[in-house]
Amino acid sequence: MNKILEVHRLNRSYGNFSLKDISFSIPEDCITGFIGVNGAGKTTTLNSILGLIKRESGNIKLFGLDMQTHEKEIKNRIGVVFDDSCFYDELSMSEMKDIIAPAYTSWCEDDYKGYMRRFSLNPKQKINTLSKGMRMKYALALALSHKAELLIMDEPTSGLDPLIRSQLLEILTDYMKEGGKGVFFSTHITSDLDKIADMLIMIDHGKIVLQEERDTLLDNYRIVKGDTRKLKSEIKNLFLSIDTTDFGFTGISNQISEIQSHVPDIVIERATIEDIMLAHIKGGE
Amino acid sequence: MLLHLIKKDFLIAKKYLLIMLLISVFIPIFVIWYVPELGAEIGFVLSVIFTVFMILQQVSIKEYQYPKVSALLCSAPYPRKFLVLSKYGFCIGIYFLCSLIYLIEITLFPMYGKLSINLVLGMFLILSVFIGVFLPIQFKYGYAKTKFIFMIVIMTSPILFPQLIKLDKGLSLNIVNTISPVFLYVIVALISISILMISALISIKIFEDKDLA
Numbered sequence: 235m236n237k238i239l240e241v242h243r244l245n246r247s248y249g250n251f252s253l254k255d256i257s258f259s260i261p262e263d264c265i266t267g268f269i270g271v272n273g274a275g276k277t278t279t280l281n282s283i284l285g286l287i288k289r290e291s292g293n294i295k296l297f298g299l300d301m302q303t304h305e306k307e308i309k310n311r312i313g314v315v316f317d318d319s320c321f322y323d324e325l326s327m328s329e330m331k332d333i334i335a336p337a338y339t340s341w342c343e344d345d346y347k348g349y350m351r352r353f354s355l356n357p358k359q360k361i362n363t364l365s366k367g368m369r370m371k372y373a374l375a376l377a378l379s380h381k382a383e384l385l386i387m388d389e390p391t392s393g394l395d396p397l398i399r400s401q402l403l404e405i406l407t408d409y410m411k412e413g414g415k416g417v418f419f420s421t422h423i424t425s426d427l428d429k430i431a432d433m434l435i436m437i438d439h440g441k442i443v444l445q446e447e448r449d450t451l452l453d454n455y456r457i458v459k460g461d462t463r464k465l466k467s468e469i470k471n472l473f474l475s476i477d478t479t480d481f482g483f484t485g486i487s488n489q490i491s492e493i494q495s496h497v498p499d500i501v502i503e504r505a506t507i508e509d510i511m512l513a514h515i516k517g518g519e
Numbered sequence: 520m521l522l523h524l525i526k527k528d529f530l531i532a533k534k535y536l537l538i539m540l541l542i543s544v545f546i547p548i549f550v551i552w553y554v555p556e557l558g559a560e561i562g563f564v565l566s567v568i569f570t571v572f573m574i575l576q577q578v579s580i581k582e583y584q585y586p587k588v589s590a591l592l593c594s595a596p597y598p599r600k601f602l603v604l605s606k607y608g609f610c611i612g613i614y615f616l617c618s619l620i621y622l623i624e625i626t627l628f629p630m631y632g633k634l635s636i637n638l639v640l641g642m643f644l645i646l647s648v649f650i651g652v653f654l655p656i657q658f659k660y661g662y663a664k665t666k667f668i669f670m671i672v673i674m675t676s677p678i679l680f681p682q683l684i685k686l687d688k689g690l691s692l693n694i695v696n697t698i699s700p701v702f703l704y705v706i707v708a709l710i711s712i713s714i715l716m717i718s719a720l721i722s723i724k725i726f727e728d729k730d731l732a
Contacts, residue, residue, distance in 0.1 A: 277732065284594045287730040309596040320587035322531050329530055336523040337595035 238416040244292030267431035268420040275440040276420035313377030315387040323362035338380035349375035367398035387419035424507040454488040460500040475516035486513035524605035535577040543570040559632030583662040647711040651718035
């Protein structure tokens, strides 16, 4: 599979926060979730990729092209969705579109009208009268109307109700069906990723802590519960994170068979992405 | 692309634009009526400065209110330098609108004065100095830290410009009259364009290094 986005040793410091040697890549035909708690560095990474903030070092390639030397060409091929406050509220959707559209050489008015119809958006309506969900759909209509090959979204589902979130995920799935596309979106709502993500990248304290296919990740990690009295220190080391009480322990691990060989009477449950994310964060502390 | 970004500034200031252009109609009339000794030229100068700065302030307020729009525009294929150049284009556009309004006024009411090349180029030079100094400062420090400059310009220009005109009249007897008018026009135009170009280059450098998130 071709790599649609490659980030290599990206560094950027802000006061007491820094991105440290961020490296990852995203293959074509994949929906990639970029997860991490608030303040982990998701938005800073996305902004660095888009050239909105200056990086101190590192290389960023999209579609095999260097962002520094092919910025215009690359930006013509990506669609960007920020959270809801990236439009002038007093303008109508049509006026805002007239500002954005001329930037793209491959802007397709028919696609735009099609998305506006599909999302039941009236182009003459003022942006300040739109609900959060409608704004998100409008942002998607703008991002998808210039034949974008990669969609980059920063917390697109944040603050949306479950129905709108599920519609958004449907739109992304439809977009991917066209083939040769990619979606890279940051979120801290991991339940959305359980449904659609193919690949997961996790960032914590400005460092990439894992990059793995979702199914592999979910297959490898398990929640393990058992009796605290049988928990010896060498077994504790097999866990990514572990909580203990007088009544028992609950931990997350990817070394289940080894734990089972030491403590046979344990309860094993499937972990969610959120469980794994939190375990990585707790384990790193 | 550049024209669309200039149009964007007109769009976001559209409510205010009409009011300010109306005010620019009345400033020269007011000056002629209230302080006729200053002449209609001062009315024109004040109307341009007031209109350009007040509308520019309105655009700056909107951009301050919605900072992520700049991020969205720069994540589209708009080069950052176009966002800077559009501000200069926008100010010059307002200047042309004010000149057009003044031209219509003096055509309808010839007793208010005339729109000479001296006045058009002199005003262009004044505007070039004002926005040439102001815009790089605003790109560097943002609207919140520079809004007081608006106030200073608006408050002092009714006092400053009559004094400058008097000074100009005094100097013109000694220096300007010795130079061929065409040569003088070319010099003034070149100085104005140079100021704007140097200022734009500084602003571009500032904005290129700015974090937009």
